[in-house]
Amino acid sequence: MSVLESLENYLLTEIAVGLGKKxxxxxxxxxxxGIIDSLGLMKLISFMEEDFGIRIPDEExxxxxxxxxxxxxxxxxxxxxN
Amino acid sequence: MSTLIRDMTRSDIDRVGEILYDxxxxxxxxxxxxxxxxxxxxxxxxxxxxxxxxxxxxxxxxVDGRVVGVVFLNKRGDVGGGGPMAIDPDFQGKTIAxxxxxxxxxxxxxLSSIRVVQEAFNPTSFSFQYxxxxxxxxxxxxxxxxxxxxxxxxxxxxxxxxxxxGLDELCSYDMPRSHxxxxxxxxxxxxxxxxxxxxxxxxxxGYLACLPGTGAIQLGPLLARGEDVAECLFTHALALxxxxxxxxxxxxxxxxxxxxxMKLGFRLYCLSLLMVxxxxxxxxxxxxFGRFPEGx
Ligand SMILES: CC(C)(COP(=O)(O)OP(=O)(O)OC[C@H]1O[C@@H](n2cnc3c(N)ncnc32)[C@H](O)[C@@H]1OP(=O)(O)O)[C@@H](O)C(=O)NCCC(=O)NCCS
Numbered sequence: 001m002s003v004l005e006s007l008e009n010y011l012l013t014e015i016a017v018g019l020g021k022k023x024x025x026x027x028x029x030x031x032x033x034g035i036i037d038s039l040g041l042m043k044l045i046s047f048m049e050e051d052f053g054i055r056i057p058d059e060e061x062x063x064x065x066x067x068x069x070x071x072x073x074x075x076x077x078x079x080x081x082n
Numbered sequence: 083m084s085t086l087i088r089d090m091t092r093s094d095i096d097r098v099g100e101i102l103y104d105x106x107x108x109x110x111x112x113x114x115x116x117x118x119x120x121x122x123x124x125x126x127x128x129x130x131x132x133x134x135x136x137x138x139x140x141x142x143x144x145v146d147g148r149v150v151g152v153v154f155l156n157k158r159g160d161v162g163g164g165g166p167m168a169i170d171p172d173f174q175g176k177t178i179a180x181x182x183x184x185x186x187x188x189x190x191x192x193l194s195s196i197r198v199v200q201e202a203f204n205p206t207s208f209s210f211q212y213x214x215x216x217x218x219x220x221x222x223x224x225x226x227x228x229x230x231x232x233x234x235x236x237x238x239x240x241x242x243x244x245x246x247x248g249l250d251e252l253c254s255y256d257m258p259r260s261h262x263x264x265x266x267x268x269x270x271x272x273x274x275x276x277x278x279x280x281x282x283x284x285x286x287x288g289y290l291a292c293l294p295g296t297g298a299i300q301l302g303p304l305l306a307r308g309e310d311v312a313e314c315l316f317t318h319a320l321a322l323x324x325x326x327x328x329x330x331x332x333x334x335x336x337x338x339x340x341x342x343x344m345k346l347g348f349r350l351y352c353l354s355l356l357m358v359x360x361x362x363x364x365x366x367x368x369x370x371f372g373r374f375p376e377g378x
Pocket of ligand 1: 105106109165166167168169170173174175176177178179180199200201204205206207209210213
């Protein structure tokens with residue numbers, strides 16, 4: 001499963017439950033849609049750290065990095081390289 | 083049955099989320115109130131957020147290797163915030179809560195005061211906290227607004243959105259008035275929500291923090307000099323989050339402000355009590371309270 005698919009799968013099953021979403025577009029604004037919020041985000045970060053074996057530093061925990069699936073996938077790639 | 087009280091760890095978080103969900107939806111259902119969480123994932127998200135929140139410390143109770151209770155302490159300078167506290171409904175009434183409370187108070191013993199907010203419809207929690215010298219110091223109203231606000235009058239350019247650069251100035255305004263250090267909270271709200279600041283002739287007269295939370299936007303904390311400033315900040319926030327459900331918790335004593343919020347479309351969800359152990363008391367400003375990270 002690609003990073004993008006894995007993130008989408010997690011968001012749909014663990015975070016966006018009850019919102020009636022079956023798929024998420026790679027560039028859909030997840031913050032604007034209310035799919036990720038201040039509480040759900042922390043859980044998502046922990047999933048990303050565990051599943052991809054990365055550590056997301058505090059300075060990267062900014063809305064721009066979690067706006068869409070593509071932004072998150074970029075963040076993961078960057079942290080994997082580091 | 084022997085109970086182990088220990089620090090919460092990462093592997094406890096999902097289980098703690100289940101307990102928050104079961105305990106809070108259980109008590110709401112018992113007294114005929116709508117659930118504050120729609121699914122267990124919301125409880126888990128809350129637990130993850132509390133556990134990663136820098137100034138929050140979690141303590142859990144474990145029975146036969148299974149976590150059955152939790153309480154969080156948020157230290158803010160000399161004054162702490164307690165909660166959420168919850169016991170798995172199957173383990174309530176079995177002296178686990180007193181053991182957790184003792185550990186919690188030991189952890190916060192250097193603080194001059196600890197505040198907790200608790201829903202007034204829950205007499206078990208009230209008498210429990212009262213037994214540990216938490217005294218009710220203010221009646222709060224939990225208000226909800228589902229959807230569009232009824233009116234958005236013209237604003238005169240006095241409200242602006244705070245950026246990270248303005249944080250120190252806002253803390254200097256907040257600290258002498260709220261009497262506790264909310265720097266960590268305010269930094270979090272700027273990053274993940276919005277802080278609206280009301281300024282008049284270059285002087286801060288109030289602010290309102292807004293945080294998108296699961297299901298609804300949390301409006302609060304608010305600190306404002308006078309009802310007009312508070313109302314203006316809320317009106318601005320509602321215009322900003324147009325059409326999204328909002329929640330807030332305000333003091334019942336601020337009658338004029340409460341009526342203004344009702345006119346904007348807010349409805350009463352329930353009464354709550356601000357309980358304090360120690361010397362801290364609310365000041366004379368208009369205040370509103372958030373749910374995260376202070377808990378219930
Ligand atoms: C609130 C809560 C944590 C308390 O846990 P609990 O296991 O139900 O509590 P206990 O049964 O041990 O204690 C409550 C009762 O014991 C009494 N009690 C406990 N310790 C006491 C003490 N040291 N001295 C005197 N009385 C004491 C309380 O007065 C209360 O009695 P009453 O309900 O008969 O009037 C639990 O009910 C819960 O999870 N509720 C839902 C979530 C919630 O409301 N959280 C609190 C707000 S953050």
